[in-house]
Amino acid sequence: MSDGNKTATEAWGSKLGVILAVAGSAVGLGNFLRFPGKAADYGGGAFMIPYFCALLLLGLPICWVEWTQGRLGGKYGFNSAPGIFSVLWRNPIAPYLGSIGLMIPIIIYMYYVYIESWCLLYAAYYAFGAFDDFGKNPYLYSEFFERITGVLGDGAVFADGIQPIFWFFLVTFVANFFVIFRGLSGGIERFCKVAMPALILMAIIVVTRVLTLPEQPAPEVWQKSLAASLPADRWNTLSDSLREPSTDVATARTLIRNEFDQFFHAAVAGDSSFNRSVPVAPPSGFLSRDEGLAVALAELRAGKEGADFRSWIERKRQELDVETKRTLQKIERSQIRLAGRLAGASEAQKGVMEAEMAALDEWRSTILKPAEANDPMPSLAEELAPLGVDGEQAQAVQLRAAAVEIAEIPRTVNNGLGYMWNPDFEELFNAEVWLEAAGQIFFSLSVGFGVILNYASYLRKKDDVVLSGLTATATNEFCEVTLGGLVAIPATFIFLGTATTLDVISRQSTFGLGFNTLPTVFASMPAGRWFGAGWFLLLFLAGITSSLSMLQPAIAFLEEGFGLKRRASVTWLGMLTFCGALVVIYFSGNLLVLDTMDYWVGTFMIYLLATIQVVLFGWVIGIERGMEEAHQGSQMKIPRVFRFIIKYVTPAYLLVIFAAWAMQNAPDRISQISDSKAVFATVLGLGGFFVFLLLLIHLAVLDWRKQGRGLKEVET
Amino acid sequence: MSPIGFWMMVIANGGLLILVSYCFFRVLTTPGTEETEHAPLEINTRDAE
Numbered sequence: 001m002s003d004g005n006k007t008a009t010e011a012w013g014s015k016l017g018v019i020l021a022v023a024g025s026a027v028g029l030g031n032f033l034r035f036p037g038k039a040a041d042y043g044g045g046a047f048m049i050p051y052f053c054a055l056l057l058l059g060l061p062i063c064w065v066e067w068t069q070g071r072l073g074g075k076y077g078f079n080s081a082p083g084i085f086s087v088l089w090r091n092p093i094a095p096y097l098g099s100i101g102l103m104i105p106i107i108i109y110m111y112y113v114y115i116e117s118w119c120l121l122y123a124a125y126y127a128f129g130a131f132d133d134f135g136k137n138p139y140l141y142s143e144f145f146e147r148i149t150g151v152l153g154d155g156a157v158f159a160d161g162i163q164p165i166f167w168f169f170l171v172t173f174v175a176n177f178f179v180i181f182r183g184l185s186g187g188i189e190r191f192c193k194v195a196m197p198a199l200i201l202m203a204i205i206v207v208t209r210v211l212t213l214p215e216q217p218a219p220e221v222w223q224k225s226l227a228a229s230l231p232a233d234r235w236n237t238l239s240d241s242l243r244e245p246s247t248d249v250a251t252a253r254t255l256i257r258n259e260f261d262q263f264f265h266a267a268v269a270g271d272s273s274f275n276r277s278v279p280v281a282p283p284s285g286f287l288s289r290d291e292g293l294a295v296a297l298a299e300l301r302a303g304k305e306g307a308d309f310r311s312w313i314e315r316k317r318q319e320l321d322v323e324t325k326r327t328l329q330k331i332e333r334s335q336i337r338l339a340g341r342l343a344g345a346s347e348a349q350k351g352v353m354e355a356e357m358a359a360l361d362e363w364r365s366t367i368l369k370p371a372e373a374n375d376p377m378p379s380l381a382e383e384l385a386p387l388g389v390d391g392e393q394a395q396a397v398q399l400r401a402a403a404v405e406i407a408e409i410p411r412t413v414n415n416g417l418g419y420m421w422n423p424d425f426e427e428l429f430n431a432e433v434w435l436e437a438a439g440q441i442f443f444s445l446s447v448g449f450g451v452i453l454n455y456a457s458y459l460r461k462k463d464d465v466v467l468s469g470l471t472a473t474a475t476n477e478f479c480e481v482t483l484g485g486l487v488a489i490p491a492t493f494i495f496l497g498t499a500t501t502l503d504v505i506s507r508q509s510t511f512g513l514g515f516n517t518l519p520t521v522f523a524s525m526p527a528g529r530w531f532g533a534g535w536f537l538l539l540f541l542a543g544i545t546s547s548l549s550m551l552q553p554a555i556a557f558l559e560e561g562f563g564l565k566r567r568a569s570v571t572w573l574g575m576l577t578f579c580g581a582l583v584v585i586y587f588s589g590n591l592l593v594l595d596t597m598d599y600w601v602g603t604f605m606i607y608l609l610a611t612i613q614v615v616l617f618g619w620v621i622g623i624e625r626g627m628e629e630a631h632q633g634s635q636m637k638i639p640r641v642f643r644f645i646i647k648y649v650t651p652a653y654l655l656v657i658f659a660a661w662a663m664q665n666a667p668d669r670i671s672q673i674s675d676s677k678a679v680f681a682t683v684l685g686l687g688g689f690f691v692f693l694l695l696l697i698h699l700a701v702l703d704w705r706k707q708g709r710g711l712k713e714v715e716t
Numbered sequence: 717m718s719p720i721g722f723w724m725m726v727i728a729n730g731g732l733l734i735l736v737s738y739c740f741f742r743v744l745t746t747p748g749t750e751e752t753e754h755a756p757l758e759i760n761t762r763d764a765e
Binding site: 446 | 717720721722724725728732733735736738739740742743744748749750752754756757758759760761762763
């Protein structure tokens with residue numbers, strides 16, 4: 001080979017290396033776990049329009065802004081957000097604004113590392129065949145997830161001895177710190193250049209499998225599926241107890257829960273006296289609430305009337321078209337959300353919400369009226385009365401319980417894709433959807449995070465930031481929407497259905513959804529066990545690369561603020577984040593602490609930092625100077641329209657969403673703080689940590705002023 | 717899936733595929749990108765002890 005050819009080949013190899021590194025950096029847990037959870041929670045299609053608006057008008061512009069600001073700060077010798085901000089805006093308060101850029105990655109790391117450990121545990125359990133007996137039964141995976149991660153209650157990870165997840169967490173935590181302490185990130189980088197494309201390739205195979213899945217049967221309601229799956233004597237005992245007039249709803253709930261527990265233990269133990277091939281599903285959504293359970297009990301107790309009621313539901317399910325069923329689902333989703341908000345509402349708000357609830361009941365009744373005209377719903381009012389549901393309420397409650405079942409649409413890939421992509425224009429008036437969509441874009445692209453700011457500060461003056469930023473954004477979005485979205489959301493719809501999906505998200509956080517549905521997909525694939533092991537191992541590695549980058553901003557701050565060496569910085573940070581992660585693990589009930597951190601830091605603070613960054617770029621540095629700075633060494637120009645977008649559209653967009661959120665949703669979130677001790681303690685802890693960071697920054701700033709640091713450019 | 721949902725899916729995924737391809741094409745064909753393009757994963761933080 002001639003020298004010329006050799007050089008060209010080497011250059012090509014290096015360029016390919018750049019692309020692989022971009023792909024490796026782009027893929028993270030946000031793509032395959034957080035995005036599907038958020039999209040499914042907000043109704044798929046309702047989420048995607050705000051999501052793409054946020055990508056074009058927030059994510060991409062702020063990505064360029066952050067890369068540019070980071071590199072500019074680096075020119076003056078700063079690598080952490082407080083230092084970089086002090087360069088961008090020569091104002092005494094500027095470094096303190098940078099506290100947000102320090103806090104976000106540290107706090108997110110505290111729960112992110114726990115989620116990484118779930119991936120490692122799943123990889124190991126798959127490799128050892130622990131899921132072999134679970135088959136395609138989503139309930140078993142859901143139940144396993146809840147038990148293993150401690151969702152069932154605070155302290156569950158340490159109850160009955162320390163649960164395995166804690167050891168996996170320790171391994172994950174130590175692995176992260178070993179790599180960063182020993183400065184082995186280079187080795188990880190080389191490894192990930194191979195591993196992450198492998199994950200992308202695997203995702204393409206899984207997408208292919210998901211898109212070719214046949215229609216899945218919806219699980220029967222619990223009273224039918226338990227009858228088919230439990231040994232006959234167990235079911236007879238349960239059924240007799242439930243029919244007893246003295247059994248109230250609370251007792252029935254406990255009895256039913258106990259049988260589901262038995263079914264789970266039988267599956268884990270491989271007990272063949274239980275029929276594990278029957279897809280069972282515990283009551284979820286409205287059917288799991290007191291009124292929903294009362295209807296099921298009334299049906300069991302009503303004898304022939306109960307059987308007639310069931311036949312009526314089946315007939316209506318056959319008769320109604322898909323559009324009507326979607327409308328019924330939408331009404332149900334609105335009522336579930338309303339019920340969630342009602343719990344923490346003030347007296348004044350309660351009146352309005354109850355009126356909204358009644359209007360939704362009325363809407364449902366109107367939709368089902370034609371279906372009832374010649375074929376009225378058999379009434380269970382007589383059986384419902386002793387269960388505390390009487391009068392006019394009985395009719396509405398029974399109709400709602402029936403509508404949940406009637407609204408079940410065929411679980412096909414086509415309908416699953418429809419769930420993700422059919423737009424719901426009414427949801428566009430909900431500010432929280434826009435805030436969450438923007439938050440997902442920021443989380444996923446790691447912008448407004450403090451991480452890109454930090455990494456870009458290590459670039460040289462003539463390194464490109466425009467094409468680098470665009471390539472990172474495009475690759476990330478491809479992984480998230482095309483792969484993450486097509487893998488998890490249709491699979492979620494097919495295997496869990498809408499009601500269970502919402503239920504799973506409300507109990508297991510948005511990150512939990514993928515651990516419920518993907519195992520069911522792997523169970524539908526040849527060599528699914530090894531696919532599962534490989535998938536979760538690669539996801540674990542993707543998580544490691546992201547979490548390593550989350551530690552670097554704080555390390556940089558401790559180094560430049562207090563003159564600590566890297567290993568000393570890592571040690572301090574290790575102790576701090578370990579304590580924070582323990583709080584997340586201990587208070588694991590419903591993953592409420594994790595979700596609270598993810599909302600207030602992983603959405604709200606990211607959003608705040610992004611606003612500060614874009615205002616600094618467009619209005620303090622000045623858009624012309626900012627663009628000039630961005631174009632230094634760039635391989636492409638930022639389209640001119642982005643000058644207008646960055647200066648006017650992006651800040652206005654951020655402010656409008658913020659104002660709408662403050663009016664519509666902030667009261668609910670704030671009342672959640674006062675209602676839940678765990679949420680209150682978490683927010684208080686976050687506030688205390690923020691004050692602590694401000695104090696550290698103050699000390700660092702005093703030192704920088706003394707040294708005259710950041711006043712002139714340094715060699716990079 | 718409704719027709720509008722179908723077109724949203726096609727435009728969104730097609731658009732992303734075109735954007736990724738364009739970026740990779742630029743990185744692979746523009747001279748010198750192996751020196752000037754960077755991803756967080758391979759940026760040297762220059763603070764190893």
